Each structure stands twice: as structure tokens, then as C-alpha cells.
Amino acid sequence: MSPLRFVTKSCIQEQRNESLAGESASFPPMNTSHYHGVDHHVGNTPLIRLRRLSELTRCEILGKAEFMNPGGSVKDRAALGIILDAEAKGLLKPGDTLIEGTAGNTGIGLTVIGHARGYQSVIVIPETQTKEKIELLRTLGAEVRPVPEKPYSNPDNYNHVARRTAEEQGWFWANQFDNTANRLAHYRTTGPEIWEQTQGAVSAFVSAVGTGGTLAGTALYLRERNPSIAIGCADPYGAAMWSWFTNGNTETNDGDSFAEGIGQSRVTKNLEGLAVDAAWRIPDQEALTILYQLLREEGLFLGLSSGINIAGAVRLARERGPGQTIVTILCDSGAKYQSRIFSPQWLSANGLRTDLSVDTLLA
Numbered sequence: 163m164s165p166l167r168f169v170t171k172s173c174i175q176e177q178r179n180e181s182l183a184g185e186s187a188s189f190p191p192m193n194t195s196h197y198h199g200v201d202h203h204v205g206n207t208p209l210i211r212l213r214r215l216s217e218l219t220r221c222e223i224l225g226k227a228e229f230m231n232p233g234g235s236v237k238d239r240a241a242l243g244i245i246l247d248a249e250a251k252g253l254l255k256p257g258d259t260l261i262e263g264t265a266g267n268t269g270i271g272l273t274v275i276g277h278a279r280g281y282q283s284v285i286v287i288p289e290t291q292t293k294e295k296i297e298l299l300r301t302l303g304a305e306v307r308p309v310p311e312k313p314y315s316n317p318d319n320y321n322h323v324a325r326r327t328a329e330e331q332g333w334f335w336a337n338q339f340d341n342t343a344n345r346l347a348h349y350r351t352t353g354p355e356i357w358e359q360t361q362g363a364v365s366a367f368v369s370a371v372g373t374g375g376t377l378a379g380t381a382l383y384l385r386e387r388n389p390s391i392a393i394g395c396a397d398p399y400g401a402a403m404w405s406w407f408t409n410g411n412t413e414t415n416d417g418d419s420f421a422e423g424i425g426q427s428r429v430t431k432n433l434e435g436l437a438v439d440a441a442w443r444i445p446d447q448e449a450l451t452i453l454y455q456l457l458r459e460e461g462l463f464l465g466l467s468s469g470i471n472i473a474g475a476v477r478l479a480r481e482r483g484p485g486q487t488i489v490t491i492l493c494d495s496g497a498k499y500q501s502r503i504f505s506p507q508w509l510s511a512n513g514l515r516t517d518l519s520v521d522t523l524l525a
């Protein structure tokens with residue numbers, strides 16, 4: 163500790179004792195050993211009741227507030243899990259550089275948590291992602307390398323670029339899609355938190371799939387506690403997860419979605435071995451109608467993948483009837499998408515509406 167910091171702390175201690183003079187005879191010495199940096203504050207997010215949708219479905223529809231993580235998304239859990247696993251295996255040491263191909267949130271998590279633990283980050287991102295996420299990554303201090311969007315089968319897909327660069331430079335590649343430290347993080351944290359927060363009353367868990375870490379890791383834990391908990395996958399159009407879970411193939415020729423961070427076309431290692439009880443394809447308009455209701459009436463400002471998740475929870479409530487406790491994920495904040503789904507011009511240019519009532523989802 164530098165002398166300056168020591169002096170500053172002593173001054174704070176004196177001030178605290180002074181301000182308490184007359185009220186308290188003594189003040190215990192300041193003990194900072196139980197205070198930690200952001201890398202110790204990932205997870206333990208609140209479970210928020212979505213009031214109107216709960217009333218309409220006569221279920222408890224609950225959202226895990228992952229936007230409250232230090233990097234602002236559910237991906238902080240995977241980022242921390244991957245970093246801790248790599249440290250334990252001796253693959254990362256302070257001063258090292260880590261690289262990842264990411265739609266943004268994993269990169270944000272790796273950068274924020276990486277800085278707290280002494281790493282630099284290089285982020286390869288498809289240039290189709292919002293400028294908000296790309297600019298945020300730069301502001302956070304990541305080296306951002308935008309690349310043209312290409313399918314996974316193309317060698318220039320952002321994940322392959324990240325892997326190749328890691329090999330060339332000797333950097334650590336996080337490999338969120340196939341590194342199962344990702345789903346293990348959800349198995350160890352998201353699942354237990356949901357179980358404890360609902361005091362074991364959770365009857366269903368619903369999530370969309372990006373890497374599949376959230377869905378698979380949480381589902382594996384909850385089913386271990388109670389095998390009758392229903393697991394549902396909410397998929398955007400243009401992705402293969404609905405086809406995979408419903409028909410066992412990875413067909414994707416069924417439309418498209420503006421949702422970022424989700425929309426998987428292959429069975430990643432994080433998804434391997436997972437079967438679900440239900441899967442739905444959710445149109446963007448349905449998710450958007452939910453997002454605007456929550457924004458206007460419940461003070462929740464969320465991104466489109468959260469809307470798809472909640473729409474899945476509502477579908478499950480409709481199919482299985484009242485009385486359930488359904489948990490889903492509020493993945494990230496709408497602030498990352500202001501220029502798109504919260505821009506009236508962008509919405510009208512893309513034929514999306516904000517004036518529909520959520521009642522129409524249950525009609």
C-alpha cells in the first residue's frame with residue numbers, strides 16, 4: 163500500500179471517530195478485509211416480480227436482474243467463471259491478454275472483470291452489433307476489432323478470427339461457446355440463487371440461447387434439486403434452437419430477428435446433453451410489446467433478448483396454467499440498444515410497433 167493511501171485511510175478513520183464524538187465512546191478500527199473489487203460482486207442479483215404479466219397469467223413471473231451485474235449483463239457470470247477456471251489451470255497470469263469473439267456482453271464482462279484481475283482484453287465483434295456496445299467496449303479499455311458478420315461455417319466468422327489470433331499471439335482465448343466453464347458458472351451460481359430465492363418453489367425456468375451456458379447450467383442445477391421443474395427454451399426467429407429441441411435438426415430457414423446475443427445455429431459444447439420440456443419461437447414484436455409495457459409501467463428498461471425470455475415465460479404460463487412460479491433472465495439493459503429498439507425512427511423503418519397491449523399476448 164502506498165504511503166498516500168495509508169494517510170488517506172487514517173484521515174478517514176479520524177473523521178469518522180470525530181463525527182461520532184458525543185454519540186459514541188469509541189469507533190472500532192476500520193477493517194477493509196471483507197471489502198472486494200467488482201470481480202467479487204458478480205451474481206447474487208435480485209429476482210424481480212413482473213407484476214402485470216403475473217396478474218394476467220395468475221402465475222408468479224419472475225426475472226433475474228442480470229443487468230445489475232458489474233458489466234451490466236448475464237455474461238459477467240460466464241466471464242468470471244472462464245477467467246477463474248483459466249487461472250486455476252495456469253492459463254492466465256496477471257498482465258496476460260485475453261481475446262474473445264463476442265456479440266458484446268461477454269466482451270464487456272471479460273474486460274471489466276479482467277481489468278479487476280490484471281488482464282488486458284481484445285474483442286472481436288461482428289460489425290452488425292449496436293454502436294452503443296462497440297463504443298462501450300472501447301471506453302472500457304478493450305481493443306475492439308469489428309469484423310464483417312459471417313456464418314459459423316465461414317473461416318472468417320468472428321469466433322474463428324478470435325481463435326486464430328489467440329494462437330498467433332499466444333493470448334488466452336475465452337471460447338465462451340465451447341468452454342464449459344461457462345455453463346458451470348450458471349450451475350454453481352444462477353441455479354442455486356434461483357432455488358434459494360424462491361425457497362424451492364420454482365416450477366419452471368425459461369431462457370433463450372446464445373452460447374447456451376445460462377439455459378444448460380441453470381437447468382442442470384435446478385433439475386438436480388427437483389426433476390419436475392420444467393425447462394423452456396425461447397428462441398428468436400432465424401435461430402436453430404427451436405428446431406433442435408423440437409425436431410432434432412438445426413434448420414433455420416424461418417425468418418429473422420433483431421435480438422442481439424442470442425440466436426444459435428449449432429449445438430455448442432455448453433448445450434450438449436440438454437433436453438428441454440418446451441420450446442417456442444418468439445417474434446420480435448411479441449418481445450417488444452412486453453419490453454414497452456415493462457418500461458412504461460414497471461420501471462424496467464431491458465434489451466430484446468430479455469423480452470424474448472419473458473415472452474417464453476408467458477407462453478409456458480399459458481400452456482401449463484395458473485399457480486406456477488416461472489423464472490427467467492433479464493439479460494441486459496435497454497441502454498445498449500437505444501439507437502435501435504428504443505428509437506422511434508428505427509422502429510418505424512423496421513415495421514415494429516410500441517402501441518400494442520400485453521393483453522393481446524394472452525388473448
Ligand code: PMP
Pocket residue numbers: 235236237265266267268370371372373374375376377422423424465467468493494
Ligand atoms: N442475452 C444477451 C443480451 C446476451 O448477450 C447473451 C449472451 N450472448 C444471452 C442473452 C444468452 O446467454 P448465453 O450465452 O448464456 O446463452
